[in-house]
Amino acid sequence: MRSRDEAFNELLRTVRACTMCADYLLLPPRPILRAARTDRLMIVGQAPGRRVHDTGIPWNDPSGDRLREWMQLPRAAFYDETRIAIIATGLCYPGKGPSGDLPPCPKCAPLWHPPLRAAMPDIRLTLLVGSYAQAYYLGRRRRETLTETVRRYRDYLPEFFPLPHPSPRNGAWLKRNPWFVGEVLPALHEAIAGVL
Numbered sequence: 794m795r796s797r798d799e800a801f802n803e804l805l806r807t808v809r810a811c812t813m814c815a816d817y818l819l820l821p822p823r824p825i826l827r828a829a830r831t832d833r834l835m836i837v838g839q840a841p842g843r844r845v846h847d848t849g850i851p852w853n854d855p856s857g858d859r860l861r862e863w864m865q866l867p868r869a870a871f872y873d874e875t876r877i878a879i880i881a882t883g884l885c886y887p888g889k890g891p892s893g894d895l896p897p898c899p900k901c902a903p904l905w906h907p908p909l910r911a912a913m914p915d916i917r918l919t920l921l922v923g924s925y926a927q928a929y930y931l932g933r934r935r936r937e938t939l940t941e942t943v944r945r946y947r948d949y950l951p952e953f954f955p956l957p958h959p960s961p962r963n964g965a966w967l968k969r970n971p972w973f974v975g976e977v978l979p980a981l982h983e984a985i986a987g988v989l
Contacts, residue, residue, distance in 0.1 A: 801830045801912045808884065808905050814898035819888030825851050825881075828909060832878040833988045835910075835919040836860075837926040839958065840883030840897035851879040859959035860922065865982050876989055878916070880909060882925045893962065902929045917988040918951065920981075923958035931955070940970060946977055954984055 795803070805828065812822045825841045836852075844854045852860055852871070861871050871877060883897020884905065906929070910916065921927045924939045930953060936942040942955045949955060957963055957973070967973060 797912075798830060804908060804912055808909070811884070811905070813904065814883075814885055814901060817887070817898045817900075818885055819895075820846065820886060822885045823849070824884035825849055826879060826884055826909075827851060827872065827874040828878040828880060828913065829874050830913055831875050831915060832913050833876055833915050833917050834985065835878040835880060835913070835916050836922060837906075837919055837930065838879075838881045838922040839925045840881050840894065841886045842894055843886060843889070846886035851881070855961050856959045859961070860956075863956070863959060863978055863981065864920075864985055866985075870989075878909075878913060880906065882906075882929050893960075897925055918984055919953050921949075921953050921955045923956075927955050940966075943970075943973065943977060946980065950984065954981060956981070 805826075808826065809824050811824050815822050823841075823846055825845060838852070841851060842854050842856070845851055850872075851857070857871075861868065864871065881897065882902040884901055885898065887895040887897055889895065919930065921930050927935050927939065927942055931942070931949065934949070935955070936945055939955075939957060943957055946955055956977075957966055
């Protein structure tokens with residue numbers, strides 16, 4: 794009989810070999826995720842960007858730099874997959890569109906998130922980074938806009954913590970919403986400290 798660790802490792806191999814969305818993608822599939830059965834914190838973003846696709850390292854780009862800054866975590870702690878899972882709503886790079894990356898493949902999260910989360914029983918907090926992650930995990934519970942969902946982050950604790958996408962393109966959003974840095978980030982630091 795397989796141990797839970799062996800079963801989890803087999804699940805990861807299966808996910809990483811997935812080609813289900815090949816017809817949706819502009820480049821060959823390359824599912825990118827980091828996870829271990831012992832994880833206590835999970836980060837759910839949109840989908841890998843081109844640089845992440847090329848390197849195979851999630852959040853290995855300017856958006857990741859900003860996210861680590863928001864979380865107050867150095868790279869080594871952020872990438873400690875024995876404590877932090879990184880699983881986007883779309884595991885493969887969807888390609889470039891006219892105004893940024895294309896949306897993640899809509900089949901990906903419903904296929905892989907349920908078995909992955911079921912195999913990680915110690916997850917205590919999930920950061921929902923951007924509207925795609927919030928739509929998938931919060932569904933009807935999310936507010937009319939991402940801004941209102943993030944502003945009402947307390948409504949989703951202790952299980953979820955919604956955040957805007959940390960893309961450099963969102964600099965204008967951060968300037969329009971100074972309460973995010975003053976109110977939300979301190980609460981984020983406290984929530985992370987409580988689970989790691």
